[in-house]
Every structure is written in structure tokens, then in C-alpha cells.
Amino acid sequence: MSGLDENVVLAGVDGSPSARNAAVWAAEEALQRGALLRLVQAYLIPSPGITGPFVAGVRSGFQGQAERWLDEAEAAVREQWPQVRIERVVAEGNPVAVLLRESRGAELAVLGSRGLGGFTGLLIGSTAVSLAAHARCPVVVVRGRMPDDVPPAAGPVVVGLDGAADSDEALGFACAEAIARDTSLTVVHTWNELSPDERRGVEEQLALWREKYPGLRIDVEIVRGRPVRTLLEYGENARLVVVGSRGRGGFTGMLLGSTSQALLAHSTCPVAVVRPRSAP
Structure with a gap:
């Protein structure tokens, strides 16, 4: 995590088209605010109480997938906003808890409207309500006319x-x-x-x-x-x-x-x- 004096716009990344759209949207916000764009991917290991070589392999697989998803999101951002400053975070833990922690000191947290991997079901049940109700900054859920569509760039x-x-x-x-x-x-x-x-x-x-x-x-x-x-x-x-x-x-x-x-x-x-x- 960057120092607390750094202006940060946070974007949750999970490999979905919706999350990539959200990362691009967040990049524009970061540029407008003169802020750092922080791309965050969180994963949760099944049965965390189990130890041994098998779990180590599973963890390595999750970490590798997280880095690939961050690569995809960063590439999408760079294609449209090459000048934005980017920080990447991979964290093991409950995605909402990770995002809440990362939102401390951030100016804005940005999410896609639906996702894969660690952020599956982000807008189902109480998860989105909890994030919006408890984040330490405003929360934006990025949508287009359809969930995976690019959000509109015109209008009030x-x-x-x-x-x-x-x-x-x-x-x-x-x-x-x-x-x-x-x-x-x-x-x-x-x-x-x-x-x-x-x-x-x-x-x-x-x-x-x-x-x-x-x-x-x-x-x-x-x-x-x-x-x-x-x-x-x-x-x-x-x-x-x-x-x-x-x-x-x-x-x-x-x-x-x-x-x-x-x-x-x-x-x-x-x-x-x-x-x-x-x-x-």
C-alpha cells in the first residue's frame, strides 16, 4: 500500500470484462484527481486451515491467476490512459475485507457490476451493501446498458x-x-x-x-x-x-x-x- 499522503483511486480487478471497464473508468478519475490508480485483486483459499504442499500449490495458482488478471486490467488502462500512474496489489483474504482495508485513505473505490474469481457475486445479497455502507470513501459501481458494456461517456x-x-x-x-x-x-x-x-x-x-x-x-x-x-x-x-x-x-x-x-x-x-x- 502506498503512503497515506498519496491520493489514490482504488479499482477492484477480477478478470471480468466488467472489472476491466471499471479499471479504465477509474483511471480517468485518477488522472482528473492527480491520483495514483491502485488495481487490487483478492483471492480466498478454500479450506484455509489445511496446510502442506497441496495448499502451497493452490496458493501459487491463485497468485499466478491474480497477476494475469492484473496484467489484463493494466493493459486495458494503458491502451486508453497511458499516462496514469498504477500500483498493483494482490492480497489473500475475503475480497470485501481486502477492499475495505484498501479504501482507507483512498479518494474513491471503483468496481464492476459483476465479476469472476474473487469478486464473484459482488452485487448479490449483502456484499455490495456492506461495501458501500462501510467503505472509507465513495464507491462507484461501473455499468453500461448491459452489465459488460462500456459505460456511457456523455450525458449529465x-x-x-x-x-x-x-x-x-x-x-x-x-x-x-x-x-x-x-x-x-x-x-x-x-x-x-x-x-x-x-x-x-x-x-x-x-x-x-x-x-x-x-x-x-x-x-x-x-x-x-x-x-x-x-x-x-x-x-x-x-x-x-x-x-x-x-x-x-x-x-x-x-x-x-x-x-x-x-x-x-x-x-x-x-x-x-x-x-x-x-x-x-
Whole structure:
């Protein structure tokens, strides 16, 4: 691991096309941030309590496969972003635990939408929820229209806003992403019962960010409907959808149960989950 003073964008690698797309996406982020790209491959030895020559051979095989997958990911990154600085990490252990450890001090953690090897089933059950809920930095799951498709390179950044404290963190992240990608920001607020106060509340929350980013075009959409369905619809023409890790009102429980899984599994563009920096 690099020194803690090094800016790092983390990308999980597992040999899948989705993970290679994520590594390329993460490389662009690293360049924009002046950061190091850290490619991480984690593997778990079956029956770790067993010792002897057989296990040593199995471990050597896993390590060799990990290096080959990292070679493939690095080659894909170099083809598009040859100037990016790259660090490679191979680790034995539970992939989520490894990624959580590597996320300490990182600016961003980036994953593919589905994978092979050590990251198999990353978006099944509680694994993705755990990573997004506990990583020490924002987490981006890179998707295209189909899971293995290249993510879109055009369109606005879309952020779900509900007035909660961590939605303000998500809003700041989304503003920075829109500026870095030279595009506009679409702020989406959903509510079951519309009232004149809804737009006023959103505009009050946006005031600081409009002042901070005067050159950024910010469009506000107040929509009556379900949050995930609405964000999926706006994500159809977006290059990134950003949400907070928890919320109130329309986005309550964004990372609990089937709500987050639907967004992460069905979005047609990358999805960023942003936790408050002060969260334990």
C-alpha cells in the first residue's frame, strides 16, 4: 500500500470484462484527481486451515491467476490512459475485507457490476451493501446498458437529493464530477405528496453549491413517484448517478434491502454511493 499522503483511486480487478471497464473508468478519475490508480485483486483459499504442499500449490495458482488478471486490467488502462500512474496489489483474504482495508485513505473505490474469481457475486445479497455502507470513501459501481458494456461517456451527472445530511455530501461529489467531466448536473428530488415547499427546500440546499460552482449548469427536477424508478429513468441518458448512503423522505433506506440492489443492478450508467466522511 502506498503512503497515506498519496491520493489514490482504488479499482477492484477480477478478470471480468466488467472489472476491466471499471479499471479504465477509474483511471480517468485518477488522472482528473492527480491520483495514483491502485488495481487490487483478492483471492480466498478454500479450506484455509489445511496446510502442506497441496495448499502451497493452490496458493501459487491463485497468485499466478491474480497477476494475469492484473496484467489484463493494466493493459486495458494503458491502451486508453497511458499516462496514469498504477500500483498493483494482490492480497489473500475475503475480497470485501481486502477492499475495505484498501479504501482507507483512498479518494474513491471503483468496481464492476459483476465479476469472476474473487469478486464473484459482488452485487448479490449483502456484499455490495456492506461495501458501500462501510467503505472509507465513495464507491462507484461501473455499468453500461448491459452489465459488460462500456459505460456511457456523455450525458449529465444525476444526483438524488432528499435534504438529509449525507445527500449534501452526495451533492458535493456530484457537482465535482460534473465540473471534472465538463457536463451539467441534474438534481432529482422525489416526493409522494408534492407541495410548494419541496422546490424551495431543494433550492435552499443548492444555494451553497451554486455559489461554489457558478459555471455549473444545475437543472432541478421535482418528481412525484418512487425514488429508484425515477433515478433509473433519469439515468437512461446520464453518465453517472449519485446517491447518498442513507436518507429520509423519498430516499429512505436507499442502501437497505431491494432498493439499492435494484439501482445497482439495473442502472444503465455507473452509480456512485457517497457516505458522510464523518460516519463511523
